[in-house]
Each structure stands twice: as C-alpha cells, then as structure tokens.
Amino acid sequence: MSAKNDQVNLLTRGIKEVIPSKKALEKALFEGKQLTVYHGVDPTAPSLHLGHSTNYIFLRKLQELGHKIILLIGDFTASIGDPTGRTGERALLTRKQILENCKTYKDQAAKILDFKSRENPVRIEYNSKWLKNLTFESIIDIASHFTVQQMITREMFQRRIKNESPIGLNEFLYPLMQGYDSVALKADVEVGGNDQMFNMLIGRDLARAYLNKNKFVITTKLLINPKTGNKLMSKSEGGYIALNDAPNEMYGKVMALPDEVISDCFELCTEVLMAEVEKIMKTPLRDAKARLAREIVAMYHGRKMSEDAEREFNKVFTKHEAPSDIPVFNIKKEKINIIDLLVEVGLAPSKSEARRLVEQSGVKINNKTQTDQKEEIIVKDGMLVQVGKRRFAKITPSPNSRD
Numbered sequence: 001m002s003a004k005n006d007q008v009n010l011l012t013r014g015i016k017e018v019i020p021s022k023k024a025l026e027k028a029l030f031e032g033k034q035l036t037v038y039h040g041v042d043p044t045a046p047s048l049h050l051g052h053s054t055n056y057i058f059l060r061k062l063q064e065l066g067h068k069i070i071l072l073i074g075d076f077t078a079s080i081g082d083p084t085g086r087t088g089e090r091a092l093l094t095r096k097q098i099l100e101n102c103k104t105y106k107d108q109a110a111k112i113l114d115f116k117s118r119e120n121p122v123r124i125e126y127n128s129k130w131l132k133n134l135t136f137e138s139i140i141d142i143a144s145h146f147t148v149q150q151m152i153t154r155e156m157f158q159r160r161i162k163n164e165s166p167i168g169l170n171e172f173l174y175p176l177m178q179g180y181d182s183v184a185l186k187a188d189v190e191v192g193g194n195d196q197m198f199n200m201l202i203g204r205d206l207a208r209a210y211l212n213k214n215k216f217v218i219t220t221k222l223l224i225n226p227k228t229g230n231k232l233m234s235k236s237e238g239g240y241i242a243l244n245d246a247p248n249e250m251y252g253k254v255m256a257l258p259d260e261v262i263s264d265c266f267e268l269c270t271e272v273l274m275a276e277v278e279k280i281m282k283t284p285l286r287d288a289k290a291r292l293a294r295e296i297v298a299m300y301h302g303r304k305m306s307e308d309a310e311r312e313f314n315k316v317f318t319k320h321e322a323p324s325d326i327p328v329f330n331i332k333k334e335k336i337n338i339i340d341l342l343v344e345v346g347l348a349p350s351k352s353e354a355r356r357l358v359e360q361s362g363v364k365i366n367n368k369t370q371t372d373q374k375e376e377i378i379v380k381d382g383m384l385v386q387v388g389k390r391r392f393a394k395i396t397p398s399p400n401s402r403d
Contacts, residue, residue, distance in 0.1 A: 270296060
C-alpha cells in the first residue's frame with residue numbers, strides 16, 4: 001500500500017468527523033511537525049472496553065508517525081458527571097470510587113498504546129492536576145466565554161426540559177472543565193467518540209481564547225446497536241466487552257454480539273484490512289463472527305490464547321460439553337436453597353438477581369432447568385450449576401457437611 005493510501009486510510013477508517021477539515025489535518029499530521037494529541041476518559045467503571053479501542057488504535061498510528069500522545073484520565077471530571085447522552089442526572093462518584101476504577105486503566109490501554117517506547121512513549125495525565133487548583137475567579141473567566149443558550153440547546157437537556165427532569169448546575173460546568181483540559185495540555189488535537197463533539201468543541205473555543213490555537217477535533221465512530229439505537233459499549237450502562245476480559249469471556253461476548261454489528265466491529269475494533277473484511281462478510285455469518293472473535297481476542301491476549309478460546313467455545317456451545325476449567329466451591333450444608341446457592345458460588349451478586357435468574361429460567365443444575373425459587377438443593381459431589389450459557393460452578397460437599 002502506498003504512503004498516500006496509508007494517509008487516506010488513517011483519516012477515514014473509524015473516523016466520523018474532523019474539525020475544521022480532514023484536508024487541514026492531513027497537512028498538519030504529515031508536514032513533519034510533532035503534534036500533541038490526546039484522548040480523555042472518565043473512570044466511571046473499572047474497565048475500558050471495545051468502544052475505547054477505536055480511539056486507541058487510531059492514537060497508536062499517530063504515535064508511530066512520531067506525534068506526542070497523551071492518555072488523559074478524567075479523575076476530576078468524573079466527580080462532576082458527564083451529562084452527554086443522559087436522560088437523568090448521573091450519580092456522582094466519590095474520590096475513592098474514581099481512583100479504584102482507574103487503577104488499571106494504563107495496563108489496559110497498554111495492550112494497544114506503547115507507554116514504554118524509548119523514542120516516543122505515550123504519556124498519562126490526570127486532570128485533577130490542574131482542575132482542582134482552579135480558583136473561583138478562573139472558573140468565572142472560563143464560563144464567561146459561553147452562554148446559557150449554548151448549553152441548553154443540547155439535545156439531552158431539551159429532552160429533560162420536555163420531560164420535566166432536573167438538570168444540575170454541575171452538568172453545565174462539566175463541558176467547561178473538560179474543555180479546559182485542552183488548554184492545560186496545550187493540545188493540538190483531541191480525539192474522542194462522536195458523542196463527545198459538543199464537549200470537544202468547547203475545548204476548541206477555550207484553546208483559541210487562552211492559547212490562540214485552533215485545536216483539531218477528531219470524532220471517531222461509535223458502535224451502535226441498530227435495533228435499539230443505543231451505544232453497544234457503555235461503561236455506565238454495562239453490557240460491554242472489556243479490554244481486560246479473560247480470553248474465553250471475551251470470545252463468548254463477541255460471539256453473542258448482534259449480527260448487524262459484525263462488519264462495524266471489524267472496522268472499528270480490529271486492523272483487518274477492509275478489502276478482506278468485505279470478503280469475510282460474504283462467508284456464513286457464524287464464520288465471520290468467529291473470525292472477529294479470534295481477531296479481537298488475539299489483539300489483547302495473543303494468537304495462541306485466541307485459538308484456545310475458540311476451541312473452548314466450540315466445546316461448550318457446539319458440542320454442548322462442560323467447560324474445561326470450572327471453579328469448584330465447597331458447600332457446608334447438606335441442603336441449600338437455590339437462591340442462597342447461586343449467591344454463595346458467585347453466580348449471582350445478590351438474592352434479588354438470583355431470583356430474577358431463576359424466574360427467567362436461566363439456571364440449570366446438572367443440565368436441568370430450575371424454576372422454583374424455594375427449591376432446596378441436596379448437595380452432591382460434582383454437581384454442576386449453570387447460569388446462562390457461559391457461567392458454571394462445580395459443587396463439592398464440605399467434609400463437615402454431614403457431621
């Protein structure tokens with residue numbers, strides 16, 4: 001592939017929009033000057049997910065071109081709460097929760113980004129470094145560059161006004177604080193999902209006001225569930241494929257994705273050439289999905305673990321055999337209520353969730369579906385408890401259970 005084709009592919013694959021233009025960005029990226037490029041993520045959950053990987057794959061390519069890359073952890077903005085896409089106010093996180101959530105973010109992102117490069121390592125920053133030190137005078141000055149009308153025109157605020165749902169003043173402050181990150185980092189380029197366009201444009205305005213710099217804004221495409229119109233990957237809403245998922249779990253989650261998103265996942269979450277993707281999508285859909293699962297697991301765990309995960313998946317879901325590695329739990333009682341059993345072996349986080357699973361016929365014991373929440377289970381050695389298609393636990397009686 002020619003250098004020119006590489007440039008075109010860089011600014012088209014996975015890219016939604018470039019402000020002010022792709023042509024201007026292309027010139028800036030390839031004219032030899034090192035640009036400071038950053039992507040920010042708020043630690044609202046302990047795991048990064050495939051939705052983030054679109055940004056990291058793109059950033060790695062810019063890193064390889066010699067540009068300075070910054071992964072910004074929004075440990076301060078997470079305490080304010082991003083209103084983007086929210087139909088109600090976001091529950092605010094404590095400082096302890098925020099720090100716990102982002103504890104392994106660097107390790108997760110390092111599966112794609114190179115933090116150890118001798119020549120040009122990715123830098124990690126935390127926005128509490130500058131935001132916590134802003135004076136009230138500084139915040140007033142930042143706010144003076146915008147109007148209430150600019151904020152209130154946001155779609156989610158209009159929906160809340162229509163539904164008579166509250167809008168917190170802190171939610172107006174959020175884009176201002178996120179925007180100020182661009183000033184503190186002296187950024188030339190900001191990269192983020194296309195749902196972050198408003199916040200990133202606030203940063204562009206502030207960079208122009210405080211630095212006399214026209215920051216580039218690059219939005220990446222989001223993985224959207226075509227049936228619901230919602231994001232396929234969301235830290236706050238759950239149901240995502242985490243970058244630190246175990247190989248078998250990651251493979252199984254990819255195989256469970258809606259058929260309609262497979263082509264988009266190839267484009268946004270892998271580096272398989274699009275010409276090859278076109279050929280793959282002409283094969284039987286299950287084969288295409290299996291190839292996607294192999295590619296994604298290989299990206300985060302290596303090719304061998306990917307192949308092992310595929311064999312294990314086929315063993316459980318094609319041959320309907322039990323998994324090779326099932327956790328074993330000692331139960332001290334001769335009899336135990338099924339709800340208590342599910343909680344004790346970690347297949348349900350709470351009794352209410354355990355009741356829901358039984359109610360929805362999602363629980364099997366020795367391959368028999370359980371439907372009675374009051375069922376007293378007689379504990380037997382080797383008993384196999386299953387929740388859904390992928391979660392299992394093996395039971396063994398405690399030596400003292402029959403004393």
